Amino acid sequence: MDSQVIATQPTSAHGEHGHSPHLRHHFATVAQQREAASFGMWLFLLTEIMFFGGMFTAYLIYRNWYYPAFVAGSHWMIMWAGTLNTTVLICSSFTMAMGVYSAEMRNRKALLRYLFITLCFGIVFLGIKAYEWHDEWEHHHVPGLNFSINDFTHVDQRYPQDKPLAPDMAEKTQAYFSLYFMLTGVHALHMLVGVSILVVLLFHAWRGAYTTGHMTTIENFGLYWHFVDIVWIFLFPLLYLISRHQ
């Protein structure tokens, strides 16, 4: 019987134990181990999709209900910061992909360079986000902790074309800002985790860990980083853009 066709552990691989120092004892081949690792990572990303899914559902419902409040809330987003952050994240995704490529090419210098640029982009993103949050805190837009409907019941010179909201609708901007802080907060938490891992990865890469053919860690981290980028790709239009025109 040709066991290759139906088996997940090729028997021909026997005797290869110990050939690669990275092969763990319960795997038969490096390919099998690599496949398992990336499959595992993807399953983890599925849980992340569902984790954000709950918040996206809430966003859709409340946007439907309190449309004017969501429009008014999104007008207070700092447009340049959002656009810049999107660009920064896309650049970081590109450098990350190039980092994975360099690891594949066993080019330690290029890997270090790309990982470092990615790290810088990540920190810049978090810095801009922190600036935005600070701005929202200053304007009393943080539900629960520091919130006032003042900005929404009066016309601000920053947005002279906006109509003031009636107080009952202005109260509903809290729904928008609650979700805004939850979504961007959880996203930023993921970025923070990513940046921290990246520092560790840089250290290991500097010691040449990923450029000897075993690059599963870098590959999986790349998947994580791209996923976080995808989340932002959706957050940016939902929170900043779709009500911009009014």
Place this chain on the structure above:
Amino acid sequence: MMHYISPVLWQFLQKWLHRFPLFPPEASTIAPYTDEFYFYLLLISLVGTGIVVAMVVGFSVLYRKERNPEATQIEGNTLLEATWTIIPLGLFLIAFVWGALLYFRIYNPPTNAMNIYIVGKQWMWKAEHPGGQHEINALHVPINRPVQLTMISQDVFHSFSIPAFRVKREVIPGRYTTVWFQVTQPGTYHLFCTQYCGTLHSQMIGEVVAMSPEDYQAWTATSTSGSSLAQNGERLFASLGCNQCHSGSPEARGPNLAQMYGTKVQLANGSTAMVDDAFLRDAILNPTLHQMAGFAPIMPTYQGQVSEEGLISLVEYIKNLNSNYRIQQTLTTSQIQPTGAAPAPGQGTVKQ
């Protein structure tokens, strides 16, 4: 025999056998329908469990190791698989359709139902009758007449349940829910809160007293608080200044409320809405969400200023408002009419 062994157990058994409690009383028009459906479900359960038990016991006896030392390997049987897929599916689909019909019977009140308001709060039920009778943890209803309950919670989720009538409905903060029943047997029945609502959840109980129409008439007459819900609502309407805008005159800033209940209105966002209790309540609290076409969005919110009971009175008032005569009269005299004075026929303000 038993009473020699254990007198306590004997008494216990005797008591149990005497009034073997399997069903709550069937006291509403819904109850027989629910029980009928219950028997269908019981029947398919008994037959289903019976078949499985018969198979397990029968095969265990027939094919025990001592009797059948050698097992015969069988792959499976597509026909059998199809049988026990399709037959249960069919039975369950019947249950689905039957259940759905019953659901709509229970939750769609007849149009001629009399309405009573229920407010749930931690941990009591308050009933507000249109005639102005207030009750706590009790509900008096006439028999042989459909009764609709419009319910709301002041704080957390509660659930209004009368097992004898086989009805139950969640009572939710911020939103009216309704349930209806028509009692067939006079008597006193349990009223439970079945949704866990905090410390004294199990004390949030009461009784439903179903009375003959005559007794009910007598009860309403003796326990009235002096002014009807609609009259309370009228007073509140004036004191909140609602009459300033909703005066019904053509130049008024707010829509004319007389005879508005039950009609469809055009909203500013292009959609239409049915004016019912829930709409009226929400329009008072969240006017912007229910902006009527042709009016400026100037109505302030009354969120936090009116209690749920107050809202109920306002809703009941607007519901029964036939003409704007008294609103205008109040405005011109700037004075609230003495309550209780029955309006002359033809002037019809608040129908009782």
Place this chain on the structure above:
Amino acid sequence: MSSTSIVLPDQQTATMPKRSYLNSSYGLKSWLLTLDHKRIAILYLITTVFFFMIGGTAAALIRLNLLTPGGELMSADTYNKVFSIHGLIMVFFFLVPIAPAVLGNFCIPLMIGAKDVAFPRLNLTSWYLFVAGGLLELYTIIWGGIDTGWTFTTPLSTHYVNTHVISGAMGIFVAGFSSILTGLNFIVTIHRLRAPGMTWFRLPLFIWSYYATSIIFVLATPVIAIALALVMLERFTGIGVFDPAKGGDPLLFQHLFWFYSHPAVYVMILPGMGVMSEVVACFSRKRVFGYTAVGFSSVAIAVFSFFVWAHHMFIMGISNYSALVFSLMTMLVAVPSAIKIFNWSSTLYKGSISFDTPILYAFSFIGLFTIGGLTGVFLAALGMNIHLTETYFIVAHFHYVMVGGMVSAVMAGLHFWWPKITGRMYPEMLGRLAASILFIGFNLTFFPQFILGYMGMPRRYHAYPPEFQILNVLSTAGASVLAIGYILPGIYLLWSLKYGKIAGSNPWRAPGLEWQVQSPPLEENFIETPVVDFEAYDFEWLAKHENEVQTVG
């Protein structure tokens, strides 16, 4: 077969193997830092049994309190905390982990011919996360308790109770990641680490149901994580996602909560179904009747379970249209369960049945789960749901499924694999006695609750109208019998660790791969990767190869 086949030691003269996973290394550290899936399974067994004892004590207190209608034993506040603890601990720290993390961890790699799960370190991390979540829960219990019930209904949990909701929810949040990682590990293991020749349709049905369970773990658990995170933040900072006063909808919380918690109900029964297939096949010496039907029905249950959650909310004011859709889907999900029950029953046909403890528990599963499942149809039917929901009927229904079904199955599995786990047999007669006590005690406890429920007794009541007392007394009496049914196996299983008969590698003469290695197995499970050239439940293959089973002494 492998060339290193050694003759199976005779059952009567079996000796304990010199080398096994239990004695490969010694000391507490070797257990707490182990990467061996079998040792991790035992760590889980110890922790879940510990939590079961807490939950069980709470259950005993609840039943004692309900002995009298006035609830004289404890105050309403204490009672609420006790039933909340019972629910939280039993659901999140016993039922959800017991079968996947204990039996699954132990059996999956052995059954598919792998040396370990795909990610051993992640496996250990899962256990530590579980323990961390459990410690948070214990903190919650000891420092004042929590009284929201296990459902955390908003706005009660966010604004109205002043107990330890945040730490309680945090515990579940953390333990949830343990479930996610366990599920992830199993899926990858089942996909990637099967032995050569072990095709999908040669897998034991146990693996199919654990695969289905893992899908639910991975896809549903994150949703409750975010729902609980929002509850915690709403309590802590006052954001308004579920707060009606700020424009939020408290029903949205229930949507998110039940999106996890209904599939989680299947997490609490699917592994039991896997155990059932193994036990019924082994003790009737027959291949499971309709292998493919049973296998696919597991996957069907997992998939359908994502479409039925709102049946917990029929009376809560979801739209009529939604109610119809969810009721219909719920009716559909009942069908695969019916298929399984009929297939197991038919497996007995023309078998050669021996009545050892595991199959007695399996019979008890079939009976109790059938009743539990059919009463589920009562609750799925919209009109009936109105009268029955939130009463003791629903309490009885889910205890029939979760306790009557799942715990029976876990007991069956524990007795079935006990010789494999420990290398020793439990005392058979006591086992049969305990299985019978459990069955009788269970029915006595929970059957009266169906009647109570139809009569209208609401759940979570600290005190109740006196006419319900008789049935409550019966129920409490049954609970004490039930308690014996749990304590007795606890005692004799512990006893058997030292004094039990030595089992030998295959005391049940079962055909699964896990029985073809010594008991207890070696740390690396298989000396050489096995090559599978037989179908699942292949008793004919077993008869031919009985004497050349792979084992080392």
Place this chain on the structure above:
Amino acid sequence: MTEPTRHDQLDLEPTLYEHHVVSPKVYLGVFGALLCFTALTVAASYLELGVFNAVVAIAIAVTKAVLVILFFMHIRYSSRLLKLTVASGIFTFLVLITLTLSDYISRAWGLW
């Protein structure tokens, strides 16, 4: 050993896959496309398109996400199993959203 049985043929799961190295040119192309789409979506947000503002924004976001998944995350070159995994994740996400919204949208009127 025996001939592959019917069951073996049913078992179509691909096991070994060719590890594909994506060329930097592809990455660069995707990167450029992502930047262009970002500019496009920002520009479109200032136009008055009615309901299509939302549609356009979401459509562009979906396109960008698909590009990232296919190329940066290598799904285009991955085994069928991984493709199926991604699809099942998106499917469950949509189930959560659509079935929850089905309740909200079909409520009698407005919010409730």
